[in-house]
Amino acid sequence: MGKNIDEKDVVLKVEHLVKRYPVKKGVFGRAKSYVHALEDVSFELRRGETFAIVGESGCGKSTTGKCVLRLTEPTSGTVYLDGEELTALSGAELTRARQKMKLIFQDPYSSLNPRMTVADIIAEPIDIAGTYKTREERDARVERVMEAVGLDLSYKYRYPHEFSGGQRQRIGIARAIALVPEVVVCDEPVSALDVSVQAKVINLLERLQDELGLSYVFISHDLSVVKHIADTVMVMYLGHAMELASADELFSNPLHPYTQALLDVIPRIADERIQDKRILQGDVPSPTNPPSGCAFSTRCPKCMAVCRERVPEKFEVEPGHACRCHLFDESLSEAERQFVAGKEA
Amino acid sequence: MALLNSDKSSRKVQEAERVAAGAAEALTAERTGAPARRASSYWAVSWNIFKKNKLGMACLVVVALLVIVAIVAPVLAPCDPDAQELSNMLAGPSAAHVFGTDEFGRDILSRVIFGCRVSLSVGVVSQAIALVIGFLAGVFAGYFGGKVDAVISFVIQVFSSFPFLLFAIVVMFVMGPGLVNLYVALGLLMWTSTARLVRGDVMRLKGSEYIQSCILSGGKSWRIIMKHLLPNCVSTLIVVSTLGIPNAILSEASLSFLGLGVQPPMSSWGQMISASQPYIQSNPNYSIVPGIAIIVTVMAFNLLGDALRDALDPKMRS
Numbered sequence: 001m002g003k004n005i006d007e008k009d010v011v012l013k014v015e016h017l018v019k020r021y022p023v024k025k026g027v028f029g030r031a032k033s034y035v036h037a038l039e040d041v042s043f044e045l046r047r048g049e050t051f052a053i054v055g056e057s058g059c060g061k062s063t064t065g066k067c068v069l070r071l072t073e074p075t076s077g078t079v080y081l082d083g084e085e086l087t088a089l090s091g092a093e094l095t096r097a098r099q100k101m102k103l104i105f106q107d108p109y110s111s112l113n114p115r116m117t118v119a120d121i122i123a124e125p126i127d128i129a130g131t132y133k134t135r136e137e138r139d140a141r142v143e144r145v146m147e148a149v150g151l152d153l154s155y156k157y158r159y160p161h162e163f164s165g166g167q168r169q170r171i172g173i174a175r176a177i178a179l180v181p182e183v184v185v186c187d188e189p190v191s192a193l194d195v196s197v198q199a200k201v202i203n204l205l206e207r208l209q210d211e212l213g214l215s216y217v218f219i220s221h222d223l224s225v226v227k228h229i230a231d232t233v234m235v236m237y238l239g240h241a242m243e244l245a246s247a248d249e250l251f252s253n254p255l256h257p258y259t260q261a262l263l264d265v266i267p268r269i270a271d272e273r274i275q276d277k278r279i280l281q282g283d284v285p286s287p288t289n290p291p292s293g294c295a296f297s298t299r300c301p302k303c304m305a306v307c308r309e310r311v312p313e314k315f316e317v318e319p320g321h322a323c324r325c326h327l328f329d330e331s332l333s334e335a336e337r338q339f340v341a342g343k344e345a
Numbered sequence: 346m347a348l349l350n351s352d353k354s355s356r357k358v359q360e361a362e363r364v365a366a367g368a369a370e371a372l373t374a375e376r377t378g379a380p381a382r383r384a385s386s387y388w389a390v391s392w393n394i395f396k397k398n399k400l401g402m403a404c405l406v407v408v409a410l411l412v413i414v415a416i417v418a419p420v421l422a423p424c425d426p427d428a429q430e431l432s433n434m435l436a437g438p439s440a441a442h443v444f445g446t447d448e449f450g451r452d453i454l455s456r457v458i459f460g461c462r463v464s465l466s467v468g469v470v471s472q473a474i475a476l477v478i479g480f481l482a483g484v485f486a487g488y489f490g491g492k493v494d495a496v497i498s499f500v501i502q503v504f505s506s507f508p509f510l511l512f513a514i515v516v517m518f519v520m521g522p523g524l525v526n527l528y529v530a531l532g533l534l535m536w537t538s539t540a541r542l543v544r545g546d547v548m549r550l551k552g553s554e555y556i557q558s559c560i561l562s563g564g565k566s567w568r569i570i571m572k573h574l575l576p577n578c579v580s581t582l583i584v585v586s587t588l589g590i591p592n593a594i595l596s597e598a599s600l601s602f603l604g605l606g607v608q609p610p611m612s613s614w615g616q617m618i619s620a621s622q623p624y625i626q627s628n629p630n631y632s633i634v635p636g637i638a639i640i641v642t643v644m645a646f647n648l649l650g651d652a653l654r655d656a657l658d659p660k661m662r663s
Contacts, residue, residue, distance in 0.1 A: 071557055095563040103561055111554035115576035121555075124572075125562040175558065 010080075011215045012045040012068065012183050017077035019063055019239075023288060036287045037063045038074070039239045039295075043232075045183065048209065050216040052230035052247070054223060054262070056284060060239040061219045065185045068217065069101055070094065082182060099129060102176035106188035108168035112160040119156040122146065122174045129179060141178070148211075149174045149204060166197035170204070177208055185217045190225060202229055223266050227251050235259045238287060238295040241314075245321040255323040257302050294326065302327060306336035394656040401652020407645040415462040424452035426459040427610045435628045444630045447620065456612040457634050463613040464642065467527055467597040468590035474532025475589060476582060479539025484570055486540070487547025497540070505537045510599060517605040527606050531593050539585045546578050580654045587650025591643035598639070614639050 019038040038060045045051040053061045067074040079086040081097055089097055105111035112121055123142050132138040143153055149170045160168055176184055190198040202225060208214060220226050226233060230247040243256040254260045261280050282299050285291050291298050297307040306326050315328040395401055414421060430450030437445050444453040486497035516530040556573050598615015600606035607613040614635040621631035
């Protein structure tokens, strides 16, 4: 896509992000246990690129997005935006830094205020920042943004309920790009839409990225969409980053057993039988009581003795391809490599 | 002939061209005309929907008439409401007194017309006080949560656990009777229901994604409250008001009956009804006329509120 951008130009850097929600128990409401929403998540987003986070429901994808924006406070870890430590800022400083980031929501119905006109919704970031002195300049900007996302200007004074899901998502996108942010966190932006509309919205996002030099954190559970749009992909499971690689590498050479299982269940139009697919057994364990050792050990088809005991390190199997799995630990003893059947314990 | 013919045909062509041009003009007007929709703002659209509701319009007319009656009472009233005519006590309807006279020989119609002033103003002013206090309390409790919410919710609990009338009596007794004190006392008593409903609304709305988006853009609490929370609470506030205004009118009647509300000789509907009790058989007009006035007012406000809620809710628009 013609991205001749400096490889080292990292716009967003996340290090060791942890989020635990206390669960109140007992008479005095003391926190006795935690929901482990995020465990040690790190990644980098280069300018003009798309970083995708994939995983099942409840794996911490959206929590990652919200922690990056500090809409929820991370328990620990740091987020750098443009080299500035976002997690250390507060008050007016945070407000200023956060204006470089925007969020596109999953649900196009609850993300727009039903009492505001389209123009006012799109203009909100402009009004708050006070970018334009006169009403005319502001309105002109709103019209330019509406044109950029393919909204008819006659919709300016309509209300969100008059629109379809795809058009509402365009309004949400227009609001996000009104002031041309650096980073846009797209939290499942197309999963609430029809497939035909999905394609249009994805194309719109790609066009805007090219035109405005946006960087996306793209959160999705839809691997085919991710394959299309992402430059780098991180696979998450139960709050852990399991595998991180460039999109081409990940889809052609998945290393982690979980990634392999995910890719295996993508529906394809071919004469293949469902019986041939390796479908994961069991459910995702509760994040309140995660399994000891590797989070995926309870469902992993290649589970070894060590997987039940120790959390695997992150192994850089190939340059730019990291995987959190004991299979790639060369130093394991024979006893530790002992194969354990998938479903017990 | 040929000349004429060609002239005719060219005229036809011209006519066709004119029609076509007109159609094209209309088309482009339709396309570019849309930005001119500026006039159809939120309130303009609401008004258009409201106009179609016949019952709502009828109630609006009734309420408007009541307001006019209250304003121009001295002009409308046939007699001085306080003028006593002791030779003509508890008289039936006559040409001079359409609804008869009360136990002091005062004209009932005039007293009802003047009572409209008291009843309406008590309803509207005390409800307005309750609305402001209740909205602010509800927004602060719901939006800031935590300790602020705990304190405000406790105050709401305390206020609403007192028996309404008993509390009103205590407040009026402390502040002394009188119209202004009546406004304040009822306003102070009625805010809790508004606060509770607004608090619930705000807690529901607080997590919405458009508010998250506003926070992300750097929106201050004040902006969130005024731009996002208040407009989304409008229908709640209207419903609360439509229940509150008639409630205040009835409370005023009770307090006036107990001698803590409007002071005689000033007239109010509630006061008239309570004064008419001993004469309900001998002179039924004395209680029926102010009674009908209360019923009409209360119903008009309630139905008007329903119609307004329908008109103000964007989801009701097709």
